[in-house]
Amino acid sequence: MTFAPVLDQGPGTIPAGSAPVGGPDLPQERRLVTEIPGPLSREMLARKAAAVPNGVGVTLPIAVVAAGGGVVVDVDGNSLIDLGSGIAVTGVGNAAPEVVAAVTEQVARFTHTCFTITAYDGYIRVAEALNRLTPGDHEKRTALFNSGAEAVENAVKIARAYTRKQAVVVFDHAYHGRTNLTMAMTAKSMPYKSGFGPFASEVYRVPLSYPFRDGGLSGAEAAAAAISQIEKQVGASNLAAVVIEPIQGEGGFIEPALGFLPALAAWAKDNGVVFVADEIQTGFSRTGHLFASEHEGLVPDLITTAKGIAGGLPLSAVTGRAEIMDAAHAGGLGGTYGGNPVACAAALASIDLFENGGLTERAREIDVVLRGALDALRAVDDRVGDVRGRGAMMAIELVDPATGAPDAALTARIAAFAHANGVVLLTCGTYGNVIRFLPPLTISDDLLREGVRVVGEALAANPL
Incomplete structure (x- = not known):
């Protein structure tokens, strides 16, 4: 799935009707058809750099055209697992029909x-x-x-x-x-x-x-x-x-x-x-x-x-x-x-x-899935110093296993790996060493587990 730019409106502009409709009917899958960011996202972010001040940063260098369920779709047709939900905003989903x-x-x-x-x-x-x-x-x-x-x-x-x-x-x-x-x-x-x-x-x-x-x-x-x-x-x-x-x-x-x-x-x-x-x-x-x-x-x-x-x-x-x-x-x-x-x-x-609509109960189900997957990461990698949170608001704190000191550099590398591999992942913490999991409450268990699996792959790709 790709979206051609409308050149007379500026590179990377999405023509009317060319982007998929968001909401829960989007295919619920992680799908990479280009590198992240893809060529059309790069064009759009170049426009952003020319039009928007530097103080307004963008964590993940893609331009989104649709979202729903547990995924966001970018202008290049990549479908990413959403573990951020707009910083805990889209609990009901990005385009809930109601x-x-x-x-x-x-x-x-x-x-x-x-x-x-x-x-x-x-x-x-x-x-x-x-x-x-x-x-x-x-x-x-x-x-x-x-x-x-x-x-x-x-x-x-x-x-x-x-x-x-x-x-x-x-x-x-x-x-x-x-x-x-x-x-x-x-x-x-x-x-x-x-x-x-x-x-x-x-x-x-x-x-x-x-x-x-x-x-x-x-x-x-x-x-x-x-x-x-x-x-x-x-x-x-x-x-x-x-x-x-x-x-x-x-x-x-x-x-x-x-x-x-x-x-x-x-x-x-x-x-x-x-x-x-x-x-x-x-x-x-x-x-x-x-x-x-x-x-x-x-x-x-x-x-x-x-x-x-x-x-x-x-x-x-x-x-x-x-x-x-x-x-x-x-x-x-x-x-x-x-x-x-x-x-x-x-x-x-x-x-x-x-x-x-059962969303409070769904948050408790997400807690069980996330906590189990994150505890499994901690069991095999002692750089995962802590697993904490409740419901669909969970986190891991990454540390130097020898000293317990916060490891912000590793945290940044894990987030970058996740972004490049199709997972929207956010960091936080005074020391910059916490990875937070804030999925929409409409996400599936399969996408949750896959997202955490990518974090595990990122840890494996960054050994001590």
């Missing part, structure tokens, strides 16, 4: 009015759904925005309005976004923060429970250390919010030891501090529960969501206790595109699939 139908119907009605000018049903229905589905049976409110960073920033605004305090505590290895405030909240300098300061003030960082690297501290012990630092260096009387990812995303898929999160939440409640769960990457069935907070019965005061919420359309939310959410004055929250009606239509269709 989402396509809902979006098509809404587009025919209207694409925009701005909810803060004239209200509409879709926004309210999404808010009602999130109020019902997020942890806790207390009265809630939801405000909608565009991106995860916007949601986090608005959660901080709301917490500050409610508590009349300013300080915010975040954690080692955290990632919360790329706006000025959320860059301050994010831990890793490159590529997210370097050269972009000065950053927002009153953001304080404390240690996270990191079972693979913190000397075997229990969750309670790690929480006590973090709380002690908060009390000594910030003070509860100054603290508006504690913001934490239940399982860290960009920081390396770090899952805190059991008891760490509940201890922090209990301390926050006792000290008048708003506890914010950043579920932007973990939310919407990704970890085998609708929200990762549910694994330990955690009930956050505020919860931020985005990524998987709307099947690939830009939408995010802050949901939380009514008395906290109502603290902001009228007009203090909002934005021109927040809760766009087309994105809301996609979200309602996606939420129905998460709730009633």
